[in-house]
Amino acid sequence: MTEIQMTVNGKAVRGTVEGRTLLVNFLREDLRLTGTHVGCDTSQCGACTVHVNGVSVKACTMLAAEADGADVRTIEGMAAADGTLSNLQQAFQDHHGLQCGFCTPGMVMTAAALLKENPKPTEAEVRQYLEGNICRCTGYHNIVKAILAASGQDVSAIAAE
Amino acid sequence: MPKDSGIGASSKRREDIRFLTGAGNYTDDINVYGQAYVHFLRSDVAHGRIVSIDTDAAAAMPGVVRVFTGADFASVGGLPCGWQVTDRFGQPMQEPAHPVLAQGKVRHVGDPIAAVVAESPEQARDAAEAISVEIEELPAVVDMKAALSADAPKVHDDLTSNLCYDWGFVEENKDAVAAAFEKAAHVTTLELVNQRLVANPMEPRVAVGDYSRATDESTLYTTSQNPHVIRLLMGAFVLGIPEHKLRVVAPDVGGGFGTKIFHYAEEAFCTFAARQLARAVKWTSSRSEAFMSDAHGRDHVTKIELALDADNNFTALRTETYANMGAYLSTFAPSVPTWLHGTLMAGTYKTPLIYVNVKAVFTNTVPVDAYRGAGRPEATYQLERVIDKAARELGVDPIALRRQNFITQFPYATPVAVEYDTGDYHATMDKLEEIADLAGFEARLAESKARGKLRGLGVNCYIEACGIAPSNLVGQLGARAGLYESATVRVNATGSISVMTGSHSHGQGHETAFPQVVADMLGIDESMIDIVHGDTARTPMGMGTYGSRSLAVGGSAMVKATNKIIAKAKKIAAHLLEASEADIELKDGQFSVAGTDKSVAWGDVTLAAYVPHNYPLEDMEPGLEETAFYDPSNFTYPSGAYACEVEVDPDTGRVTVERFAAADDFGNIVNPMIVSGQVHGGLAQGIGQALLEGAVYDENGQLLTGSYMDYAMPRASDLPFYTVDHSCSTPCTHNPLGVKGCGEAGAIGSPPAVVNAVVDALRRQGHDITHIDMPLSPSRVWAAMQGE
Numbered sequence: 001m002t003e004i005q006m007t008v009n010g011k012a013v014r015g016t017v018e019g020r021t022l023l024v025n026f027l028r029e030d031l032r033l034t035g036t037h038v039g040c041d042t043s044q045c046g047a048c049t050v051h052v053n054g055v056s057v058k059a060c061t062m063l064a065a066e067a068d069g070a071d072v073r074t075i076e077g078m079a080a081a082d083g084t085l086s087n088l089q090q091a092f093q094d095h096h097g098l099q100c101g102f103c104t105p106g107m108v109m110t111a112a113a114l115l116k117e118n119p120k121p122t123e124a125e126v127r128q129y130l131e132g133n134i135c136r137c138t139g140y141h142n143i144v145k146a147i148l149a150a151s152g153q154d155v156s157a158i159a160a161e
Numbered sequence: 162m163p164k165d166s167g168i169g170a171s172s173k174r175r176e177d178i179r180f181l182t183g184a185g186n187y188t189d190d191i192n193v194y195g196q197a198y199v200h201f202l203r204s205d206v207a208h209g210r211i212v213s214i215d216t217d218a219a220a221a222m223p224g225v226v227r228v229f230t231g232a233d234f235a236s237v238g239g240l241p242c243g244w245q246v247t248d249r250f251g252q253p254m255q256e257p258a259h260p261v262l263a264q265g266k267v268r269h270v271g272d273p274i275a276a277v278v279a280e281s282p283e284q285a286r287d288a289a290e291a292i293s294v295e296i297e298e299l300p301a302v303v304d305m306k307a308a309l310s311a312d313a314p315k316v317h318d319d320l321t322s323n324l325c326y327d328w329g330f331v332e333e334n335k336d337a338v339a340a341a342f343e344k345a346a347h348v349t350t351l352e353l354v355n356q357r358l359v360a361n362p363m364e365p366r367v368a369v370g371d372y373s374r375a376t377d378e379s380t381l382y383t384t385s386q387n388p389h390v391i392r393l394l395m396g397a398f399v400l401g402i403p404e405h406k407l408r409v410v411a412p413d414v415g416g417g418f419g420t421k422i423f424h425y426a427e428e429a430f431c432t433f434a435a436r437q438l439a440r441a442v443k444w445t446s447s448r449s450e451a452f453m454s455d456a457h458g459r460d461h462v463t464k465i466e467l468a469l470d471a472d473n474n475f476t477a478l479r480t481e482t483y484a485n486m487g488a489y490l491s492t493f494a495p496s497v498p499t500w501l502h503g504t505l506m507a508g509t510y511k512t513p514l515i516y517v518n519v520k521a522v523f524t525n526t527v528p529v530d531a532y533r534g535a536g537r538p539e540a541t542y543q544l545e546r547v548i549d550k551a552a553r554e555l556g557v558d559p560i561a562l563r564r565q566n567f568i569t570q571f572p573y574a575t576p577v578a579v580e581y582d583t584g585d586y587h588a589t590m591d592k593l594e595e596i597a598d599l600a601g602f603e604a605r606l607a608e609s610k611a612r613g614k615l616r617g618l619g620v621n622c623y624i625e626a627c628g629i630a631p632s633n634l635v636g637q638l639g640a641r642a643g644l645y646e647s648a649t650v651r652v653n654a655t656g657s658i659s660v661m662t663g664s665h666s667h668g669q670g671h672e673t674a675f676p677q678v679v680a681d682m683l684g685i686d687e688s689m690i691d692i693v694h695g696d697t698a699r700t701p702m703g704m705g706t707y708g709s710r711s712l713a714v715g716g717s718a719m720v721k722a723t724n725k726i727i728a729k730a731k732k733i734a735a736h737l738l739e740a741s742e743a744d745i746e747l748k749d750g751q752f753s754v755a756g757t758d759k760s761v762a763w764g765d766v767t768l769a770a771y772v773p774h775n776y777p778l779e780d781m782e783p784g785l786e787e788t789a790f791y792d793p794s795n796f797t798y799p800s801g802a803y804a805c806e807v808e809v810d811p812d813t814g815r816v817t818v819e820r821f822a823a824a825d826d827f828g829n830i831v832n833p834m835i836v837s838g839q840v841h842g843g844l845a846q847g848i849g850q851a852l853l854e855g856a857v858y859d860e861n862g863q864l865l866t867g868s869y870m871d872y873a874m875p876r877a878s879d880l881p882f883y884t885v886d887h888s889c890s891t892p893c894t895h896n897p898l899g900v901k902g903c904g905e906a907g908a909i910g911s912p913p914a915v916v917n918a919v920v921d922a923l924r925r926q927g928h929d930i931t932h933i934d935m936p937l938s939p940s941r942v943w944a945a946m947q948g949e
Contacts, residue, residue, distance in 0.1 A: 020283070034190035035183015037415070039363045040448035044869035047363060075183035085181060093177040096838045100668030101180025102363040102415025108181065123882075130877040134869070136363050136416050137668045139845030139907075140877040142838060158882055 004068040008033065009077030017064045024048045024059035026067075027074060035075040035105045039134070046133030049106035050074045056113035058132070075105035078112070088112055088150040095155070097146035099137035106133050111147045120151050167681035168898075171834035174673040176666075185413045188367035188384050193441035196369065197226050199431065200285035201444070202275040202292050203453065204267035207301035207525035207862020208314065211265055211274065215293040219277055222291055224284030226438060229276045229430070231262040237433065240424055240489070241398040243390075244496040245639040246521070249329035254521070256325075257317040259489040261399065261426045261433070267296065268316055268488035269525050270864050271453025273426055278434055278442055301525040301862035305462060305483040308522050316488055316523040325486050325495065325521035330503040334576065338516040341477035345468035349551035354934045355539045357460035357485065357856040359872060360532045362667075364415020365446040366455065370431030374439055378406050381432045385411040386421045386665050387705020390642070392697050394424040394492065400433055404697075407432075411695040414667035418846070419531040420455045421667065422707045423492035427454070452867045457856055458532020460485035461498060465543040467551050475512040475566045480543060482519045487528035494530040495521065500638050501536030501626075501708075507575035508544045509586045509622045509800055510566040515576045525862040531707065533846055533908040537625050545621035545913035550931055553924070559917070560620055564590060571891075579626060581798045583891035586622060589824045590802045593620070596886050597804035597822035605806065605819075606925075615809040616819070617922025623910035624800040627902030628713035630793035645792035646710070647701040648719040650679065650726050652785035654771035656764040658690045660722075663703010664715030665694050669904065670835040671711060677831055678716060678898065682723050684749040685763055701788055709902030712831060713797045713893065720897045721789035729785060733766045736777045797893045797901040801825035805848075805914035809922045814943030816852055816919055822884040823910065828892040828901035836903045840885045843907020849875035850908075851915035855936050873936070 005014040008031060015030045027033045027050070036059055039047035048059040051073040079085050085093065088111055098104040107130070114121060114129040121129065126144050135143060149155045164170040179185050216228040240259040247253055258264070263274045275292050279285035302308040302316060308323040316323055329335060342348060369382040379402055385391050388409040395409075396402040414421060427444050434442040446454065461482050468477040484498035503517040552559035567586040574580045594600075602618050609616035629635060632643040647663040660679060666672060676690035693699050703715070727747060734752035735742040744755045753760035769776055770785040806820040823840055830836050853873035857865045866872040892899030912935060919937050923930045923946060933945045 018283070028190075033183065034187075035185070037187070037364070038189070038445075039365065039415075040869050042448065042868045042870050044874075045363060045448070075181075079182050083182075085178070089181045092181055093173055096174065096834050098174075098177055098180055099670070099838060099842065100362070100364065100416040101176070101185050101413065102187065104180050105183055124878075127877040127880075134363065134874050134876060136361055136418070136846070136874070137842045138838060139841035139843075139875075139883065140880055141841040141883055144877060144882070 002065050004065055006067050006070045006072055008072045009074060019065060021064045022060055023062040023064045023067050026064035027059060033074050033076050037102055037105060039102065044134065046106040046110060047103050049109040049133065051109060051113065056110055075108060078108060088115065091146040091150035095142045095146040095149055097138065097142045103133060103135045107135065107143055114147065115151055120153065123148065166687055167677055168831050170677060171832055172673050172677055172687060174670050176670065176672045187364055187413045187415055188369065188382050189445050191369055191382050191412065193369060193371050196441035196443050197278045197280060197438065198282040198285045199276050199278045199434065199442050199444045200282065200289045201273045201427065202289045202294070204263070204270060204272040204274055206267060206296055206298050207270050208299040209267050209296040210299060211263060211267065212295040212297050214275060216275065218293065219288040219291040222284065222288035224280035225288045226278040226280065228292065229262065229434065231260060231264045234261045235264070237261060238399045238401070240426060240429065241394055242490040242495065243394065243492045243641045245641065246326050246328055246495040246499050247639060248326040249332050254326035254495055255320045256490060257320055261429050269527050270862060271527060272488065276430055278438065303524055303526060303858050303860055303862050305485055305522040305524060308524050309520065316525055323523040325523055328499050328519045330499070330517045331577065334514055335516050338477045338479050338514045341514050342466065342468045342479065345476055346471040347469045347555060349467045349547055349554055350464065351547045351550050351932060352464045353543065353546060353932060355459045355461040355463065355542055356935055357529065358458045358532055358850055358854050359452055359856050360418040360420035360455060360458055361874060362416030362418055362421065365448055365451045366421065366425065366427065367445045368428045368431040369441060369443045370435035371441040372435040372439060378408065379432050379436060380408045380410065381428055382410045382412065383428050384414050384421050385409070386414065386417040386667055386707055388665065388695055388697050389663060389702050390705055391424050391428060395429050395432060399429045408698045411665055417667045418533045419458065419535055419707060422705070423456050423530055449868055452872065453527055453864055456491040456528050456530035457487065458529060459539060460529050461539045463543050465547045467547045469551060473555060473557060473562060473565060475510055477514040478506060478512050479516050480506065480518065484519055484521045485526065485529050486521050486523055487526045488523060489528050491528035491530035494528060496640070497531050497536045502540050504577050504579045505537050505540040505624060505626060506544060506577050508541065509568055509624050511568045513576060517577070526858055533843065534905040535708065537905065538909045538912060541623040541909050542913050546916060546932065549917045560590065563622055579796060582795060582894045584798060584800050584826060585889060585891050586800060588889045589800060589826050592824035592886055592889050593802040593804055593822060596824060596884050597820065599804065602806070609808050613811065615811055615922040615926050617807050617809065617918040617920070617925060619805045619914045619917025619921055620802065621910065621913040621917060622800065622802050623906070624798055625906055625909050626796035626798060627709035628793050628797050629708050629710065630714065630796060632792050642704065644704055645790050646715040646718045647703045647788065647790045648715065648722045649701050649786065649788040650719065650722040652726060652767050654768055656689060656767040659693050660690060660719060661693045661700040662715050662719060663700055663705065664711040665706040667706070669706065669711060669839065670832065674712070674832045674835055675716065675719060678719060679723050682720070682727065683763065684747060709904040712898065712900045713896055713902050714791060714793055716898050716900060717793065717896045718789050718791035721791050722787045725787035725789060726785060730766050732781060733769050733776065734761050737761050737765065737769060737775065794895050797828065797896065799825060799827050799901040799903065799906055801906060801910055803910040803914040805911070805918040807915065807918040807922055809919060809942060811926070811946065814939040814946060816937050816942060818848055818881050818915065821881060823907065824889060825887045825903065825906050826889045826891055827887050827903045828890055829899040830887060831900065836887055837885050839903045840907045841883055843905060844883050844911050845875050845880055847908040847911030848880060848915055851912040851935050851937060853879065853936050
C-alpha cells in the first residue's frame with residue numbers, strides 16, 4: 001500500500017492505495033467523485049477523461065500512485081462554485097450535446113482540453129480531437145456543434161436541432 | 162414561431178444539469194454498506210462438457226466470502242423467455258433451459274460457470290483465477306446453415322435439433338405468392354447478410370443485490386430499461402420472490418438500445434447471493450465481459466425475391482431468413498425475426514402478396530435479441546436493397562420505382578397482418594429531395610470526380626411499427642407479457658405534480674418532455690412537474706422503454722391520468738365557484754365559469770383537494786391523484802425517406818459519408834430538439850452498421866471482436882453533420898397525442914441508404930457490382946472493385 005496526496009478540484013486530498021489502483025478507481029471509490037466513468041477496459045472510450053496538471057488523461061490508464069502530488073481536475077470541478085455551468089457545459093445543454101450522459105464527463109473534459117490548445121477549432125479539428133471519446137447516443141452531431149459554439153463560432157448554419 | 166414551452170417547444174433538458182456536473186446516479190455509483198463484490202468465471206470455450214470444478218483453492222484466497230457454482234443453482238429456476246413463437250406447423254418453438262450458472266455444459270464463450278464473492282473486486286477477480294475447471298471441449302456450431310445439418314453437434318442435448326422454429330408468414334399465402342412469381346414479368350433476387358452487432362451502450366451493465374433480514378425484502382439496483390419486467394421475470398420465474406418482497410431500481414442508465422431490456426443471469430445471481438449471504442453483492446461488468454454477455458443484435462442471413470409485372474408494379478415478395486438465436490433464448494429473442502420483422506415486410510409499398518419464412522437457429526454464440534429497431538432494420542434493409550437492385554436491372558430510376566409502388570390510401574391493411582393508420586410517403590420523399598438537394602447531386606459528383614473520388618447516391622424509404630400493441634393481440638402472437646403502460650399523476654396540495662411513469666428514460670429525455678405534455682394540458686409551468694421513473698417501489702406496474710413506445714404508450718397513459726385529474730379538479734372548481742361543472746373551463750392554470758369573470762387558480766383547487774374545508778365531501782373523496790393504464794389499439798407507423806451520399810477512394814476502398822439527409826414523419830412532436838437528437842443517434846448506429854461494426858466469431862466459436870480494439874465503434878471523425886427534418890406530419894389516429902415514435906428510425910432507415918450509395922458509386926465507375934455485405938470496410942469494397 002502506498003500513501004498518496006494530490007489536489008483534486010482545488011482541494012488537497014490524501015489516500016492509501018494498492019500499487020495497482022487506477023486513478024479512476026481512486027477518484028470514484030476513495031473520493032466518491034463518481035462523475036468520472038469507466039466505459040471500457042482498453043483505453044478506447046474516454047468516459048474516464050480527467051485533467052492531470054492541465055493535460056487531459058484517461059484516468060483508467062494512469063495509476064493513482066502516478067498522480068501523487070499532481071493537480072487533478074474532474075467533471076465535478078468544471079462548474080463555478082455557485083453551480084453555474086461553465087461556458088462549455090452550458091453549450092452542451094443548449095445544443096443537446098448529451099443524451100444518456102454517461103460519456104458526457106469525458107466529452108466535456110476532452111473538449112475543454114481542446115479549446116485550451118486550440119480556441120477556435122474547425123469542425124474537422126473537433127472531430128479529430130474526439131477520436132478517443134466514444135458516444136453511442138448523439139451521433140456526435142450536437143457534441144461537435146456544442147464545442148464549436150463554446151468556442152464562440154456561429155453554428156446557426158449547422159442543421160438546426 | 163417556435164414555442165417556448167409546452168407541446169412543440171424545444172425545452173432544454175433539465176436532466177442535463179446533473180449529467181454535466183458529474184452528479185448523475187448510475188448503478189455503479191450506488192454502494193450499499195457492507196457490500197461484497199462478485200466476479201464471474203466465464204467459459205473460454207464455445208462448447209464443452211464440464212467434467213469438474215475445484216473451488217477449494219479459490220475459497221481459501223484472501224477476502225473470499227463464498228464461491229458459487231452451478232450446483233448452488235440446481236434448484237433455482239432458469240432465465241425465462243418472454244415470447245413463444247408457434248411454427249409453420251402449429252407447434253411451439255423449441256425452448257431450452259437457460260441456467261443462471263452453467264449446469265453440466267457450457268454453450269458459448271462467456272457462459273458463466275462459477276462466481277466468486279469477495280470483500281473487494283480485486284480479491285474476487287484474483288480468486289476466480291484460482292478456480293480449476295476441467296472442460297471436455299465439444300465441436301462448436303457457429304454457422305447457422307451448418308447448424309441445421311443432420312450431423313451437426315447439438316447446442317442443447319435435450320432438443321431434437323438446433324432449429325428453434327421454422328416460421329411462415331402468412332403461411333396461407335405461400336402458394337399464392339409462388340403463383341404470382343410464376344406469372345411475374347421480372348424477378349429480382351438478392352442474398353444478403355444483416356451482420357451481428359453489439360449494442361454497446363457506453364455504460365456497461367451493473368447489478369447490486371441487497372437483502373434486508375428485518376423485512377425479508379430484496380432490492381436489486383440494475384442497469385435496466387424496464388425494472389418492472391425484471392421484477393416480474395426474476396421474482397416469479399427465477400428466484401420465487403413475490404413482488405411485494407422485491408424492489409427493482411433502475412436509476413440513471415447510460416444508454417440501452419435494447420440490450421438492457423432483458424433479464425440477465427448476473428441480476429438473478431446478485432439478488433440470490435445477497436439473500437444467501439445476508440449482505441449486498443455488487444457486479445460491475447467490464448467492457449470485455451459486456452462483449453460476451455450482453456445480448457447481441459441482428460445476425461440474419463436472407464434471400465429475398467421481388468416479383469414485378471410488366472409495368473414495374475410490385476406483385477409479390479418472398480423471403481427466406483436464417484436468424485441466429487445464439488446459445489440460449491434471451492428474453493424477447495424469438496419475437497425479433499418473426500413478429501417484429503415479418504409484419505414490416507410490406508414497407509411503404511402496396512405489394513399484394515408476401516410470404517416470409519424464418520428459421521431460427523441455436524449456435525454456440527452469445528444470445529441474440531432486440532437491438533435498436535429489432536427486426537425492423539432487417540426488414541427495411543432487405544426490402545430497400547432489393548428494390549434498388551430491381552430498379553437497376555429494369556433501368557428505371559430507383560426513386561420513381563418506389564414512388565410508383567407507394568401506398569397512398571389510409572388506413573391500409575397490408576398482407577402481413579398490420580394496418581397502417583396514416584402516412585404520406587410522397588410527402589416525405591418530396592421533403593427529402595428538397596433537404597438533400599438531390600438536384601445538386603450531379604454537380605457534387607463532378608466535383609468529387611475532379612478530386613479522384615467516386616461519388617454515389619443512395620435513397621430509400623422505411624416504415625417502422627412502434628408502441629407494440631394491443632396486449633390481447635400480442636398475447637395471441639406468443640407474448641408472455643402485456644404491453645400497456647401506466648402513469649400516476651400525483652398533484653400535491655400546493656399545486657406541484659409528480660408524475661410516476663412505468664416507462665424509463667436512459668437518454669431519451671423523459672424528465673423534460675413528459676412535463677411539457679402535462680404542463681400544456683393544465684396550463685401551468687413545466688417546472689412545477691417532475692417525472693418519477695425507474696423504481697418499482699415508486700411507480701405503478703409498467704412495461705418500460707423499448708420499441709419507441711415511451712411517448713406513444715407511456716405518454717398516452719399520462720394523458721389519460723391527467724384528464725382524470727382535470728375532470729376532478731373541475732368538479733372542485735365548480736364547487737368553489739358555486740357554478741355548474743359543465744360551465745367550468747381550464748385555461749392557463751385558471752378555472753373559470755364560462756361567460757363570466759369568476760375564476761379560481763390551479764393552486765386554489767389543489768389546496769381545496771387536500772384541505773377540504775369548503776369541499777363536496779358527500780359527493781367526492783378528497784385528494785387529487787389519479788392512475789391510468791393505457792393499452793394501445795394498434796401500433797404506430799412512423800415512416801420516412803433517407804438519402805446518403807458517399808465518396809469511395811478508388812485506391813483503398815475507403816468509404817466516407819459526405820452527406821446524409823433524413824425526412825421523417827413522426828406524427829406530432831413534443832420536443833423537436835430531443836426528436837432530432839434521437840434521429841442523429843440512430844443514424845450513427847445505422848451508418849456504423851453499414852460501414853464499421855460487426856461481431857465476428859471464428860469457426861471454433863471464439864469471439865474475435867471482443868473489445869473496442871477490434872469492434873469498430875463509430876467515432877466523431879467517421880460521421881458528418883446530418884440534415885434531419887420532421888415537418889411532414891400525419892398524426893397517429895389512435896393515441897391521444899397523435900405521436901408515433903422516433904427512437905429507432907435512424908437506425909432502421911440508414912443502412913440501406915449507405916449501401917445503395919456505395920453500390921451506386923461503384924457502378925458509376927463501371928464496376929458490375931450489385932451488392933456488398935455490411936460492414937463496407939475498405940477491404941471489402943476494395944475486393945469488390947477488384948472483382949473478388
